[in-house]
Amino acid sequence: MLRSIIVSASLTGLGLVSGSASVVMASEAHQALNIGFVLYTKGAAPGTLNARWTYQNVYSGKGLATGGPKEGFPGHYHVRYYDEQGKFSDEYDLVIERAGAFYNASWITDGKVSAAGVGMEVEKGLAIGWRRVAD
Numbered sequence: 001m002l003r004s005i006i007v008s009a010s011l012t013g014l015g016l017v018s019g020s021a022s023v024v025m026a027s028e029a030h031q032a033l034n035i036g037f038v039l040y041t042k043g044a045a046p047g048t049l050n051a052r053w054t055y056q057n058v059y060s061g062k063g064l065a066t067g068g069p070k071e072g073f074p075g076h077y078h079v080r081y082y083d084e085q086g087k088f089s090d091e092y093d094l095v096i097e098r099a100g101a102f103y104n105a106s107w108i109t110d111g112k113v114s115a116a117g118v119g120m121e122v123e124k125g126l127a128i129g130w131r132r133v134a135d
Contacts, residue, residue: 036053037130040125048066050065061081073098079091092115
């Protein structure tokens with residue numbers, strides 16, 4: 001019986017140690033992910049979207065997309081993003097297209113796609129996961 005308890009405790013300890021190692025490795029890898037997320041909500045003025053964004057969970061801020069359609073999300077916008085302190089970060093032409101029940105999005109700079117993502121409507125807006133596109 002004592003031997004069973006010792007073996008069980010040893011295996012539990014080994015599981016905890018290996019579990020901790022996995023968490024550390026995932027945490028270390030997290031910094032290098034090329035993944036962003038943005039939530040667009042309808043702005044007060046027709047054709048505008050307010051943005052709340054993050055990239056790699058390291059950079060984040062707000063933004064404003066203008067020039068879009070009066071209704072719905074699909075359309076062509078011009079979007080400017082700012083960091084948490086309100087300092088200008090990036091500017092893109094944004095194209096949102098419906099893809100069945102979901103959406104495709106492209107952020108364009110100088111006629112080239114800089115980032116692409118997929119999203120879906122949520123209770124208060126349009127949620128999009130995205131990644132930068134390598135040259």
